[in-house]
Amino acid sequence: MTCDLSTDLGPLGLANPVMNASGTFGYGDEWPRLCNTAVLGAIVTKTLTLEPRAGNPPPRLQETPSGLLNSIGLQNVGVTAFLAEHLSALRALRPPVIASVGGASAEEFAAVVERLEAGALEAYELNVSCPNVAQGGLSFGRSPGETARVVRGVRRVTQRPLFVKLTPNVTDIVAIGRAALDEGATGLTAVNTFLGMEIDLERSRPRFGRVGAGLSGPAIRPLALYRIWELARSLDCPLIGAGGIVTARDAAAFMMAGATAVQVGTATLRDPARPAALVTELATFAEARGLARIRDLVASLEGLRDVP
Ligand SMILES: Cc1cc2nc3c(=O)[nH]c(=O)nc-3n(C[C@H](O)[C@H](O)[C@H](O)COP(=O)(O)O)c2cc1C
Structure with a gap:
């Protein structure tokens, strides 16, 4: 039996749930040489300012x-x-394009989206991990009020599907997600990188100029999975899972916990063909389990919404 891999993120239909994570795939246009981009469910651009x-x-x-x-x-x-x-090279690839949008102010987010409307992209993903200049550089996504302000501004300039990419560096990710949905976000992407640091022992200095840096890859997979589970049991919206996804089993776990689609980031840096390979592997995984539709996997975790 072949498995139907198609899935929906609200109004955005995808041929399958696999996309790249923003920032690990350039603008998508240089990738056909490295990865069969045509088979992806969607392509996400690097964050644009x-x-x-x-x-x-x-x-x-x-x-x-x-x-x-x-x-x-x-x-x-x-x-x-x-x-x-x-954009024209990116458009020539088959998958829908999701533009990742950033800014130093809520106004900049809206201005970027207003400009991108001319490109008729399929959807936007707001990278609210960007530093908010008016709030001393603290990221928008660490405050429900600032997240709401960003989404409100963007909603005034577009009717297209809007996903808000959450930072995990908060105590209550559900509160931030809810603030985004209340202002008209279509769904949520979770998660961006986890803040960490490294020290150059010989020089007694932080390794990175800004001290804090973002941790990604398989190390964060269980942390990211937990965030998706937390969001899925409290909020009713399309979720896109990201964080350490490499294999079909990883992707399936995020989907069982409530994600409708998944993104592959760091694994792409090691193997550029990984997102495309994951599409085939996910089909094999689903077929081995006798699943007729991949969407039947979404939120299928036993007791997902029962746990206190
Ligand atoms: C080198 C690198 C660059 C990234 N750039 C962006 C970016 O521009 N915008 C964004 O929203 N996330 C960015 N991210 C975060 C990823 O999109 C993703 O959310 C995160 O790395 C977790 O997924 P992963 O473990 O599969 O990499 C970047 C991650 C890496 C490793």
Whole structure:
């Protein structure tokens, strides 16, 4: 029996639940050489801001015994160059495109989306882990009020599906997710990287210029999975799971815990073809279990909504 891999994120229908995670796939347009992008459920761009950004000075990456630390700092070409130089190649690939959007203020988020409307992309993912300049650099996503302000501003300029990508660096991720949904977000992506740091012992200095860096990869998978479970049992909306996903079993666990789709990030840096391979592996996994539709896996975890 073949398994129907199609799934829906609210109004956005996908051929299958697998997409790349923002920032690990460039703008998507250079990837056909490395990965069969046509088979992906969707492609997510690197986070785009209004102006081009150079990002943080090096070092920007460090492998640890348990995960990858990054401090890239939102390096991107800016929305104008994205529309002029990357979008047509990206559009030529088959999957729907989700633009990841960032900003230093709620107004910048809305301005970026307003510009992107000309590109007729299928959806947006708001990266609310960006530092909020008016709040001393604390990320928007650490405050329900600031998250709400970002979503409210963006909702004024678009009717397209809107996913808010949550930071796990909060005590109550459900409260942030609820604030986003109350302002008209279509669904939530969880999670972005976990804040960590590393020390250069020889120099007695933090390894990264900004001290804090984001941990990703298989080390965070159980942490991310728990966030999806927390969101799924409290909120009724499409969820996109991210965090350490490498194999079909990883993806299936996120789906059982409530995710409708999944993103592959750090694993792509090691093997660029991983997201595409995951599509095939997920089908094999589902068929071995006799599943006719992959959507039957979503939130199928026993007692998901019963646990106190
Ligand atoms: C090198 C690198 C760059 C990233 N850049 C972005 C970004 O631009 N926007 C964003 O929302 N998330 C970004 N992320 C976070 C990933 O999209 C993802 O949420 C996180 O890494 C967890 O998934 P993973 O463990 O599969 O990597 C980045 C992660 C890495 C490792």
